[in-house]
Amino acid sequence: MSCYKYKHISNDLINIQHYRYKSDVGVERNKPPPRTLVYVGPFADQIKQFKLYSLLLSACGCISIPTIMIYGKEPLIGSLVAGLSTIAPTFFVNYLTAAYVTRLYVDSPTATPKTKPNPSTVLTIETFTYFGRLQETKVKLGDLKESKSRYRWITWVRDPHTTGKRAFYIEKALMRKTSYLKAIVDLIEERSKDKESIKQSEYR
Structure with a gap:
């Protein structure tokens, strides 16, 4: 046309x-x-903020694992689960927003x-x-x-x-x-x- x-x-x-x-x-x-x-x-802006926030949360979780293991009174497995649970949101957010x-x-x-x-x-x-x-x-x-x-x-x-x-x-x-x-x-x-x-x- x-x-x-x-x-x-x-x-x-x-x-x-x-x-x-x-x-x-x-x-x-x-x-x-x-x-x-x-x-x-x-x-786009909101998704970027969510990604950055989840990464910050994961970083804090990774840093906290040694601290919990050294100074915490929780069993080793409990400390690991508590720390690693902060990483889960990062994978979830990335899975939903990768495309x-x-x-x-x-x-x-x-x-x-x-x-x-x-x-x-x-x-x-x-x-x-x-x-x-x-x-x-x-x-x-x-x-x-x-x-x-x-x-x-x-x-x-x-x-x-x-x-x-x-x-x-x-x-x-x-x-x-x-x-x-x-x-x-x-x-x-x-x-x-x-x-x-x-x-x-x-x-x-």
Whole structure:
């Protein structure tokens, strides 16, 4: 459709930022192409705080184990259980938030993607590491599909034949509020159905 040109993403959702990697400053030809920020996870800041708090709690627990063992009157096993129990929240928080997408970028030569998303569109997906640092995963749109997991904190999964992070959680309701992001969601859903149909036909 000729009218399918995206003049904007949404000023209500995010402020579009024209982003460039810091690489070989002063040597323009060596700079990777710019990318466009199209999505920001609404709970990214809160999740980072939860991660940092759980890490602090775990650190305090690890420090307290020797103290409890030396000065406490509890049995050894009781001291270990008391100290190690403070580490459990860290694993739990990381398990629930490992797939949460904090930011989503589209490789684009302009500040606003003007072409319809297609399977070759390259996305840069930003998530948190175990220690709350940001990590990026580059993936082609065609390599993503809908998750069939019963867990609601996973939205998309990556093609198992590719390398890198496998699972991602995105706020689909938020993405459907803008035309460009809705097109991304719809494309992944359509391709997921097509792949499932092919698999079912192979087993017949």
